[in-house]
Amino acid sequence: MDHQHRHSSSPRELQMARSMCWHCQSEVSGEYFCDRCVKVQPVSKELDYFTCMGFPRRLTIDPRQLESKFYELSRAFHPDFFQNKSAEEQTISLGNSAMLNSAYRTLRDPIQRAEYLLDLEAGAVKDIRTSPPADLFEEILELQDTLDEYRAADRASDTAATLCAKLQMERTTLERRQQDMENALQQLFTQWDILQDRGEATDQTRAERDRILKHMRDILSNRTYVKNIVNDLVATIS
Amino acid sequence: MARIVGIDLGTTNSLVAYMDKGTPRVIAGRNERNMVPSVVAMTDNGLIVGDPAKEHLTRNPARTVYSVKRFMGKSLADVQSELAYFPYTFTEQGGVIRFKLGEKTYSPPQISAMILKELKLRAETHFGESITKAVITVPAYFNDSQRQATKDAGMIAGLEVLRIINEPTAASLAYGLQEKTQGMVAVYDLGGGTFDISILKLKNGIFEVLATNGDTHLGGDDIDRLIADLFIDEIRERHGLDLHTYPDYMQAVRLEAERTKIRLSDVLKTTATLDLPDGKGRFTRELTRDQLESLTMGLIERTLAPCRKALKDAELTPEHIDEVVLVGGSTRMPLVRQRVQELFGKTPHCELNPDEVVALGAAVQADILSGGTTDMLLLDVTPLSLGIETMGGVMSSVIRRNTTIPAGAKEMFTTYVDGQTGVDIHILQGERELAKDNRSLARFRLKVPPLPAGVPRIEVTFLIDANGILNVLAKDMRTGQGQSIEVKPSYGLSDSEVEQMIEDSFKFAADDVSARKLIEARLDAGALITTTEKSLLEGGHLIASDNIAATRTALAALSAAKDGTDPRVIRARMADLEQAAKPLTVAHLNDSLTKGLQGKKVSEVT
Numbered sequence: 001m002d003h004q005h006r007h008s009s010s011p012r013e014l015q016m017a018r019s020m021c022w023h024c025q026s027e028v029s030g031e032y033f034c035d036r037c038v039k040v041q042p043v044s045k046e047l048d049y050f051t052c053m054g055f056p057r058r059l060t061i062d063p064r065q066l067e068s069k070f071y072e073l074s075r076a077f078h079p080d081f082f083q084n085k086s087a088e089e090q091t092i093s094l095g096n097s098a099m100l101n102s103a104y105r106t107l108r109d110p111i112q113r114a115e116y117l118l119d120l121e122a123g124a125v126k127d128i129r130t131s132p133p134a135d136l137f138e139e140i141l142e143l144q145d146t147l148d149e150y151r152a153a154d155r156a157s158d159t160a161a162t163l164c165a166k167l168q169m170e171r172t173t174l175e176r177r178q179q180d181m182e183n184a185l186q187q188l189f190t191q192w193d194i195l196q197d198r199g200e201a202t203d204q205t206r207a208e209r210d211r212i213l214k215h216m217r218d219i220l221s222n223r224t225y226v227k228n229i230v231n232d233l234v235a236t237i238s
Numbered sequence: 239m240a241r242i243v244g245i246d247l248g249t250t251n252s253l254v255a256y257m258d259k260g261t262p263r264v265i266a267g268r269n270e271r272n273m274v275p276s277v278v279a280m281t282d283n284g285l286i287v288g289d290p291a292k293e294h295l296t297r298n299p300a301r302t303v304y305s306v307k308r309f310m311g312k313s314l315a316d317v318q319s320e321l322a323y324f325p326y327t328f329t330e331q332g333g334v335i336r337f338k339l340g341e342k343t344y345s346p347p348q349i350s351a352m353i354l355k356e357l358k359l360r361a362e363t364h365f366g367e368s369i370t371k372a373v374i375t376v377p378a379y380f381n382d383s384q385r386q387a388t389k390d391a392g393m394i395a396g397l398e399v400l401r402i403i404n405e406p407t408a409a410s411l412a413y414g415l416q417e418k419t420q421g422m423v424a425v426y427d428l429g430g431g432t433f434d435i436s437i438l439k440l441k442n443g444i445f446e447v448l449a450t451n452g453d454t455h456l457g458g459d460d461i462d463r464l465i466a467d468l469f470i471d472e473i474r475e476r477h478g479l480d481l482h483t484y485p486d487y488m489q490a491v492r493l494e495a496e497r498t499k500i501r502l503s504d505v506l507k508t509t510a511t512l513d514l515p516d517g518k519g520r521f522t523r524e525l526t527r528d529q530l531e532s533l534t535m536g537l538i539e540r541t542l543a544p545c546r547k548a549l550k551d552a553e554l555t556p557e558h559i560d561e562v563v564l565v566g567g568s569t570r571m572p573l574v575r576q577r578v579q580e581l582f583g584k585t586p587h588c589e590l591n592p593d594e595v596v597a598l599g600a601a602v603q604a605d606i607l608s609g610g611t612t613d614m615l616l617l618d619v620t621p622l623s624l625g626i627e628t629m630g631g632v633m634s635s636v637i638r639r640n641t642t643i644p645a646g647a648k649e650m651f652t653t654y655v656d657g658q659t660g661v662d663i664h665i666l667q668g669e670r671e672l673a674k675d676n677r678s679l680a681r682f683r684l685k686v687p688p689l690p691a692g693v694p695r696i697e698v699t700f701l702i703d704a705n706g707i708l709n710v711l712a713k714d715m716r717t718g719q720g721q722s723i724e725v726k727p728s729y730g731l732s733d734s735e736v737e738q739m740i741e742d743s744f745k746f747a748a749d750d751v752s753a754r755k756l757i758e759a760r761l762d763a764g765a766l767i768t769t770t771e772k773s774l775l776e777g778g779h780l781i782a783s784d785n786i787a788a789t790r791t792a793l794a795a796l797s798a799a800k801d802g803t804d805p806r807v808i809r810a811r812m813a814d815l816e817q818a819a820k821p822l823t824v825a826h827l828n829d830s831l832t833k834g835l836q837g838k839k840v841s842e843v844t
Binding site for chain 1: 400401441442444446603606607608609612615616617641642643644645646647701703704
């Protein structure tokens with residue numbers, strides 16, 4: 001947590017769609033409003049959410065800082081404050097607000113934030129596919145069979161009781177695995193942030209960076225899969 | 239900037255409010271009442287609205303519309319189960335319900351527009367200037383069609399609807415401003431026809447809605463219906479009468495059920511009475527609060543599931559909620575308060591009048607839009623997920639429920655067949671998996687240049703604005719050309735229909751105004767006659783006999799004029815009577831003052 005105070009003290013300037021004011025054609029130096037004619041400027045559609053909200057591409061973000069930035073920008077962009085303005089300004093306000101709301105929603109949640117970062121940074125490895133963890137493959141197949149058997153069994157029978165006990169054990173195992181994955185993700189987030197903070201661009205850091213992203217991608221893919229299985233399991237035995 | 243008023247267009251009652259130097263206030267009518275009953279009657283003398291129309295509920299049930307809000311943005315099929323409860327004839331045209339009142343048919347937005355016009359007139363009378371801009375509230379759980387219908391109603395009434403805001407959030411604005419509420423707030427809003435729950439975070443002037451849920455067909459009306467059904471059953475048993483065949487008595491029993499319910503919020507036991515048709519005498523029924531509660535418990539329970547869902551969506555538990563606010567007349571019921579208190583584990587707030595707080599909040603929002611209030615900002619959410627129908631009739635979510643608005647999302651579309659020139663898009667709203675189980679909002683056809691399959695790339699932007707209303711834009715990614723889309727609403731009026739209704743409303747406005755002037759003059763004359771006769775009775779001995787004679791002559795003249803059709807004549811005779819009765823009024827007033835002061839201590843006389 002203590003890294004980010006250093007960074008947030010100098011957030012990147014918000015990039016605008018054009019460097020020139022759409023209204024008075026004077027140069028816009030990078031704030032949300034033109035210095036000269038004070039008209040709101042459209043946030044570029046190509047702008048990433050981190051830059052949009054003035055945060056570096058880090059995976060640990062203080063939720064309170066994010067919230068106060070969200071509130072600050074909402075006060076700047078919200079259509080409520082453009083009721084008396086021109087139609088162009090109202091359209092820009094609407095677009096900027098919608099973009100800001102998407103940015104906040106994505107960055108607020110650590111998992112969505114990581115998935116979004118992967119999409120931005122990881123290039124070829126960015127696709128997150130819901131897939132089972134390789135080492136658990138056999139176990140999960142077996143679990144699916146047990147689940148089917150249990151569903152077919154008479155609930156009052158001894159067989160069902162045995163199956164249920166077995167499923168309970170599987171549940172404990174999987175939930176432990178989920179916790180492990182969360183911890184591993186946290187570690188990767190920290191590693192990514194340290195690397196980002198160093199800001200070096202050597203071959204070594206590039207390789208390290210790719211390793212982190214790929215590992216993160218794998219965990220995120222497994223995570224969703226295991227989550228679905230656990231939900232299914234809990235719904236069946238409860 | 240022209241003045242903007244805040245309007246609560248309710249199922250049972252409607253109000254208009256404005257911001258008076260930092261304090262929101264409701265504008266009272268000439269009858270000094272703050273609420274306009276949301277009732278419209280088509281009489282032989284034209285349309286009447288509000289309190290006078292309410293009298294027609296039992297007199298002319300087939301031509302008196304109430305609870306029109308339940309029909310906004312709905313098709314006949316949507317409300318099939320409750321049509322039997324309403325005494326008028328329904329038809330449908332282009333997916334929109336129409337009420338048949340006499341010779342003509344009216345859509346729900348047209349009926350709502352008549353209520354809005356009444357409120358507009360109230361505001362215009364109050365300010366002595368024309369009012370053309372308004373903020374109108376809707377239930378938070380209203381879907382796109384219902385919001386659009388409300389906006390249409392505003393347009394038909396000659397109001398530019400600058401913003402549609404959600405009722406519970408409006409209430410939170412009023413509480414935030416007047417009671418300085420902060421922290422996590424749950425607003426429980428049970429009105430005449432709708433139920434909403436909204437969970438908000440209030441911090442430094444920002445009102446951020448975290449989640450909302452509700453039921454747009456659950457409210458006081460349903461409670462009245464349960465009580466009325468109980469009475470109807472007992473009348474059948476005891477008197478051998480089926481009230482269903484007497485539309486006027488059906489209304490009378492509904493109104494008596496409502497009054498009984500209201501009384502039981504204050505007392506533990508009350509007696510409902512109803513005169514029966516065909517000389518069958520009178521039905522009386524004692525009802526206790528316990529009986530009412532066991533009758534309505536199920537309905538009130540139905541509000542708790544949405545509360546739990548909203549908490550879950552906000553990722554909160556009841557312990558996180560700092561304040562609970564009650565809104566809507568139905569929250570006066572002790573059982574409602576008790577259940578809400580049990581759910582959230584804290585005593586709910588009801589410092590602000592639950593009937594007025596929504597209108598007050600709408601006035602605050604109006605002030606924000608006009609630039610008066612700058613430190614408050616409402617960040618609301620869309621209550622329902624927005625999606626499109628995909629292959630196999632499945633709904634694919636584009637914007638999830640409880641997303642902060644304005645909210646945008648883009649989807650890319652292409653073709654499956656060579657030379658295909660259009661892609662049909664079906665927009666849906668709801669939480670169910672299958673397209674058919676969700677609300678159909680609109681359909682439109684994307685125009686695509688004839689190219690090999692998969693080559694065209696059309697980007698469609700779905701944008702939900704700050705009113706919670708959907709806008710759709712399409713762009714051909716190959717050419718960068720925008721494309722205008724004609725969206726055909728599934729359950730709404732088309733633009734040209736709205737245009738026509740606006741035109742009609744102007745055409746009939748002149749007739750309506752004169753009809754209304756006559757009705758109002760008659761009502762005022764009646765009131766003046768009653769008070770003068772009362773004064774004569776009580777204070778006749780205080781004045782000279784020629785004064786009495788003059789007063790009696792003027793009274794007779796006004797009575798005669800009241801039966802005529804010229805409101806100006808009625809007003810003139812009223813002025814005559816007031817003049818003639820002046821000595822009586824003064825003497826009577828002095829007399830009652832003196833009497834009133836007798837027996838009081840000096841300290842009480844201020």
